[in-house]
Amino acid sequence: MGLELSLRDQEMLQGNFGAAPQMAMSIVVQMAEVFGANQLMDISAAHIDSTIYIGQAGLEFAEKLANLGAKVTVPSTVNVSGLDEHHWQEWPVPNDWARNAYRQMMAYKNMGCLPTWTCAPYQTAMRPVFGQQIAWGESNAIVFANSVIGARTERYPDLLDICCAVTGRVPAVGLHLTENRAGELQINLIEIPLAIQQDDSFYPVLGHLIGKIAQDRIPVITGLGHNPSEDQFKALGAAAASSGTVALFHVVGITPEAPTVEAAFQNRLPRMSIDITLHELREARKELTTADDQDLDMVVLGSPHFSLAEFKNLMPLLVGRKTSSNVTFLITSSRAMTQLADKAGYLEPIEKFGGKITVDTCILATPMLPPTVSTLMTNSAKYAYYAPGLLNTVVTFGSLADCVESAVRGRIVRDDTLWEN
């Protein structure tokens, strides 16, 4: 059975709604054929990852759509851009990069997107609800929406997300459909001490390992004795979508589509079952560090973007202390979270500590790092995963407390007692 388009889809494809919807629909239809879809379906929200400035082609694509008069037809948030719109001059961002990245931001704004500029759209007022059909880009956002909220999105790549937002239509395939949301392999946590499960640094490590094991399959995690916070889930998902292509995971007894093992697998039998012990987790934790000495130029937090709760958790660690003069201490977050943090009184202690905040973007999406920065430390598995390839730096993974302690001492220090005893 081939692809059958609705009358409205066909009219849009023929250009009856204008040139921009026609171009967007043409791309959606060609992708529906690649996916082997039988039909298109409606979405009621989108998150646009295409906003990240990579080079001329992405900019030309955005401006072509915008100049043709494209407008999103569903509420659409935007991912990080290639620029902190109002603070980029504080960093060595090249002028021509800033100009192009800004043009790309404006193109998406002109298409009617909400200027959220965040990779954590689930922390905005536009957070979707259980069962909602959405078209989201950004791998960490996709896995969070599907797994933690139970909203339904495929993995939308850059360029397709905006076409879906303009047409309001997506190929009816993949994770939009109930039958494709069943677990595909079981991952059992075996005798992981509760103290480790409660620690924030457990979730990026677990995510990194799960991504490597699951690759592009849907893992069902059993044996978790702690109910993770939103930020712990955020860290797990971001890590699993970096080391693997995980777009949906289930945690039995915790995530909304997995009240039981049977429900998580939709009563099918798991094709594979893998046990994870502390040994594998220790190995995974080691993989997130590429540095072999204690040199430190920069501590960076906030991938995905720092939440209000994370700002709050940081506060007691900073009191009465100051970052070393040879270390840059940076937090990446959204405008909205930063404003809330400011109202809550969290920004002043960061400033006194010597910390800086960047919004709208992150160190992976804008060339903001001074060339002298060659060693990073982070509590984010996503930063740890991508920094060596994207930034050509070495990286050390540590807990939030390790990151602050290292910034103060001016060299990498880690408290490994929780992990190694």
Add this chain to the structure above:
Amino acid sequence: MGELIKGQVVVGGTAKGVALVTDEPLSFWGGYDHQTGEITDRRHPLSGQNATGRVLVMPFTRGSSTTTAVLLEAIRKGTAPAAILTNSVDSFFALASIVANEMYATSIPLLAIEAEEASLIHTGDRLEIMADGMIQIKNASTG
């Protein structure tokens, strides 16, 4: 004579090139420099190899949804692989090729091949990809 295998056409076209083969997935974002065509994921077995004009053979793309944008930049700049063969239909790569066709009237062929057939292809083999999805393999060792 080498082997002749049949791939499933995802995005059609013809290409010739020397195979660059990996059994590890790769994210192009953070893994592929579109200015040069070099594979830059330092954890990946192909790290340091240049994929410009090669026929890239890999299971699928990993991780970031920005992979598509990176491949589109590479196609525009002329630093993309000549073709990409994956083990299953890879929508992220397909989209880049489809959009390149919309924007620049150029695209690269993408084919899905069975893992068993992928195992017949080795780095250094000369491949010819035909419009109907047939792939001619001339093994490097046999000339």
